[in-house]
Structure formats: structure tokens, C-alpha cells
Amino acid sequence: MADRTARTTSHRAAPAHTHPDDVPLQTALAALADPVRLQLVRELAGSADWTRACGSFDVPVQKAALSHHFSVLRQAGIVEQRDAGPKRVNRLRREEFDARFPGLLDLVLRQDPLDR
């Protein structure tokens, strides 16, 4: 009790993250080998950090599945999340992920003729 001095907000459990350095290559590849997650990453790359809440993405799944996909991306070290009031805002871990898997994000973010 009485420790609310330094509290920002949120008594919510912080989401479980994994640093890219602790992510096996297979996990990273598997995380990106999904159309929904690929779209999330691409949309996220086009927005400034911490400006996009989970629900703000244009993906054809319900919010339960969406939550699952963000969990996968978190544990693959691709996105970082932070609670901002009732929303949970996202950031693409560009530098850290790029240091661990050089070129992979570039590859994913480069729009290709065959992708849809």
C-alpha cells in the first residue's frame, strides 16, 4: 500500500515480451509466415512508434485472434507493447530485431509483386 507515487497508470499485468536476442530463427520465421501477422507488421512499420493500438489494424479477424497474433509477435521479439490507458499501443522493434536478424525486416517490408 502507498506505493502509488511512481505509478504511471495500469495495474494490469505487463505483457510478456521476448528480446530479439533470445529468439530462435525458426520462431522469427514462423511468426512472419502468416498473412495476418505480416499485415500487422507492415501496417505498423508505416506508423510512428506508440501511435497504433491493437484494435486499429485492418485485419479480417476477431479481437481474440488478433490478441493471439500480437502475443506471437511479442514473443518473436518483433513488436513491443505498452499500456496507455485502456488501450495497448505498439511499436515495431526495428533496431533490435534488425541487429539480431539483419535484412529480415527489410525483406518483409519491401512490397513484392506476388504478395497480397
Add this chain to the structure above:
Amino acid sequence: MADRTARTTSHRAAPAHTHPDDVPLQTALAALADPVRLQLVRELAGSADWTRACGSFDVPVQKAALSHHFSVLRQAGIVEQRDAGPKRVNRLRREEFDARFPGLLDLVLRQDPLDR
């Protein structure tokens, strides 16, 4: 008829290949997001072209599964196969695949601390 000038050998059905240029990114990522296939690619990268038959790889699966994995790698534009007598020898499509997905093979072939 009468086109056997250029015949090497083999009346076997040629294996179905896909050129890397016709491979969606997702397919490439999914093909590499498997431990057995990853090992196949890595072993193959350490051998000269057309020197390794399918059965010569040290992977913990039976030949039926092995055949399946090679089929996946073929259709992802990662390996090329050719019949040589009773064996089917392989080649990593390094240049073509690299032109389509720059950096991806480098990433996969770079031995990482977390991989096993």
C-alpha cells in the same frame, strides 16, 4: 517423337519446380520455418552442386517425410533437383533465390547461438 537428342537419362517424371521469382514471400518463410528443412538447406549449402542425393542427409525422419520436405523446398524455389541414375541429386538455388529474397539465405546459413 524424335526429340531424344537432348535426353540425359531417366524416363521419370521430372520433379515439379518453382522458380524463386514465382514464390510468394510467405511460402519462402514457411518453407524455412521448419527444423528438418533448415538442416537440409544448411547441409546442402556446405556441399558442391549436384553432389548430394536426397538420402544422404542426416535428418531424423523416414524417407517418406524426407521426400515431402524436398517437395516443399522445390516449390519454394530453394532447391533444384535432377535425376542421376537411381538417385536424385540436389542443388541449392543460391543466386536465383538470393535475387528474389536478398539476405534471406545468408540469414539462414549464418550459424546462430540459439539455433540447434
Add this chain to the structure above:
DNA sequence: AGGAGTGTATGATGTTCATCGAACACCAGG
């Protein structure tokens, strides 16, 4: 305190995929 908005957890369902065993096809050599 209540209510709207946002995200997570749980349980169920359907699909995809890796795997195996067995049968089959093909090649080379005796």
C-alpha cells in the same frame, strides 16, 4: 458507482501439417 471501450483468457472447433508404414515406380547391375 456505473458504463463504454479495449484487450485477454478460456474452451471448442476446424484445418493445416509433419510424420509414419506400406505399396508402388524407376534405375542400374548381375
Add this chain to the structure above:
DNA sequence: CCTGGTGTTCGATGAACATCATACACTCCT
């Protein structure tokens, strides 16, 4: 022509996964 070696196909099985609907938790605002 049979036989050993090599790879593919087929059917079946089990595991992993994407998805949904529902219920729950938390935050902010009134």
C-alpha cells in the same frame, strides 16, 4: 529378368495452430 537401392505416392494418425464466441479484467469518463 530378377534384385537391391532410391525416391514417390497414398492413407491414416497425431499435433500444432488459427479462429470464434463467450466471459472476464482493466481503464477512463461521467
